[in-house]
Amino acid sequence: MLYTIETITECIGARRVGTHEATIDWLLTDSRSLSFPEETLFFALTTKRNKGARYIPELYERGVRNFVVTQEEFNELTVDNGQLTIAMQHAGSAATVNCQLSTVNFLIVGNPLKALQKLAELHRERFQIPVIGITGSNGKTIVKEWLHQLLSLDRVIVRSPRSYNSQIGVPLSVWQMNEEAELAIFEAGISEMGEMRALQNMIKPTIGILTNIGGAHQENFFSLQEKCMEKLSLFKNCDVVIYNADNELISNCVSKSMLTAREIAWSCRDAERPLYISRVVKKEDHTVISYRYLEMDNTFCIPFIDDASIENSLNCLAACLYLMMPADQITERMVRLEPVAMRLEVKEGKHGCVLINDSYNSDLASLDIALDFLVRRSEVKGKGMKRTLILSDILETGQSTTTLYRKVAQLVQSRGIDKIIGVGPEIFSSAARFEIEKYFFHTTEELMESDVFQNLHDEVILIKGSRAFNFDLVSDRLELKVHETILEVNLGAMVANLNHYRSMLQPATKMVCMVKASAYGAGSYEIAKTLQEHQVDYLAVAVADEGAELRKAGITSSIMIMDPELTAFKTMFDYKLEPEVYNFHLLDALVKAAEKEGITNFPVHIKLDTGMHRLGFSEEEVPVLIRRLKNQNALIPRSVFSHFVGSDSPQFDVFTRGQIEIFERASKELQAAFPHKILRHICNTAGIERFPDAQFDMVRLGIGLYGVSPIDNSIINNVSTLKTTILQIRDVPAEDTVGYSRKGHLTRASRIAAIPIGYADGLNRHLGCGHAYCMVNGKKAPYVGNICMDVCMIDVTDIDCQEGDAAIIFGDELPITVLSDTLDTIPYEILTSISTRVKRVYYQE
């Protein structure tokens, strides 16, 4: 559905500068996601941490001609003789665009986000179809995807891509509605009061589902009730509202909110409710659910046994009943529900390949997101490697084959994919549209038997298929299977932590992110790449080699070296790695080395000792330091900093205040001696939280980024999960012992499982002999006997489990702090002890 630029200008009440004739099909808010420049309208949004306007010159270069902007972003916007000049300033650098007035459109509005939302509202109004709006604390995406699985055989559905449910995600989702759509399903997520109104205006749901209410995103709400009421405001004009009547909070809020909608409240306790769940029976690997609706009794099964899945299925059931799906069809489809893979996983493949497996769903929007991910990953790990896409037919989109594959071919081309391998009759018949290296097969089996498949090597491969094509087989075959113990790293959670700490900063305060010690064990490339994408000001590593590795992998951010070795100056100069300088010996050696290379003004970071008594110049040494620095021009102090001794603990607050005072004085003295700005910084994670008045120009974020709060040892957003799989289970009689030195005494006949992780992987030996436990299928499994080098044993007598099941060493269900407390150490040590042979697997939700 194309809109002319005139229509859009009018709809969002913009002042238009430019006379370019354009029709718009794509809305863009993130410059990295650009694929169809000519038909794209870019909204320059200002968020807490970024300004979209700074990307305008780059986007203009790449062919974008239509922009929604606000006047404030420009220092200059002049029209002279058919020629338009715009200039903007950002973070010290200026950028200008010069162009013919007739080739562009700048739509000037007060607030580009509001304009984006307004446009979505207008678009929404053109459709009379049923729209399901889903909100709640958990399960939104799963309920949305399951409804799609249940309902899409009979109708064309438009739905939010992944979990696009925010103030920006919702308008982009709504924009996907088109003439073919017969039903739309959108998620709405909020994190503070008053946000739902804008989402309601855009989604205008006719069917409302409230999944549940929990503590997530609670920080900006006064109470759970307040949050629940806010969520319910999504349902203002709904025809029907679906919710769990057994949840008292929700039930009370629904009655209070005086919705005019019909209710399909479901209950396992109250037979008077519209949808009565009469029985829920969990079997080994499925759950049988019986219900009564409109006086009729029926039963269905789902292939899951966890409570969250049961709750999600009941919300789906209510929606299907409301849409008058016959009971036998519900039964038939519920049993085939599939787990929702919410992540794009990066795995190591055979023959030097990197695999990105996206079995989430298959449509144009998610293909676009996955391609974007592929391109960005291949900039890190797969530098110079071929970019390959294995793609099946995209089913159930409602678009004609011609239109669909024309768009796919364009996307693939614009994303710089080198090679496509298509599977399925439809994509096969569209082969001619692709103008890159290409191979096509009718079936997945045909693909897997082909030479093309056998010969994949040194490529970054995105595997994306509709469910019917069983691409799990494909990724399974391509995957390199090594040690079964992995550290899973949730990049999305890390970004959430980054933003959590950013929100505590003054707007102008810069940030260093500590990626030393292999990013606290999480793996430095991927972490650094993600941080770079999120525009942190500095990365910091311990030694020069770590920095050089990052540079070789394509990291261009500024990098600080915290422990510069005297032998590595050349590496630092070559890769522009900025060393910390902590004494005169190091300073002199650096100056000498730089002068020898003919280097001038190489940035360095001056460390002051304000109480740690580890490394650094003392306050008394500052005058001499100034003289030495002024006496040369090889180095230039870029920043001056110090490190807290005990900023996490109130016990040391007086001492910390003293450190701040010394730093204030000494750093001021240094600054006063130089005409250029020298950045001052002292706060680590705990400092950011507890000493907001000591932020100076910059802060250094470490452990908080990786999910652990240094203040109370609580987990912020868990980032890392160390997990393995059960190799073998055996029954051991009570009188026997388990493991070396017969340390594992049994008090009863037991089931003992062996898991392939030992102290050589970083599982501390002191956790053995029952001192700690891991989690198997949600239950605690204590370590039995001594932990061995590569293997250890756990007691699973009371746990329903089998060989091949996962064992979680730490993660969401078992915070790492439980282990560090047991060992009387700090989480830092556990994280950084995980050995390099444990494979890191990255994912993004």
Ligand SMILES: *Cc1c(COP(=O)(O)O)cnc(C)c1O
């Ligand atoms: C490691 C380190 C930090 C980060 O400390 P956290 O407690 O992990 O936030 C900050 N500054 C310096 C100098 C460091 O070495």
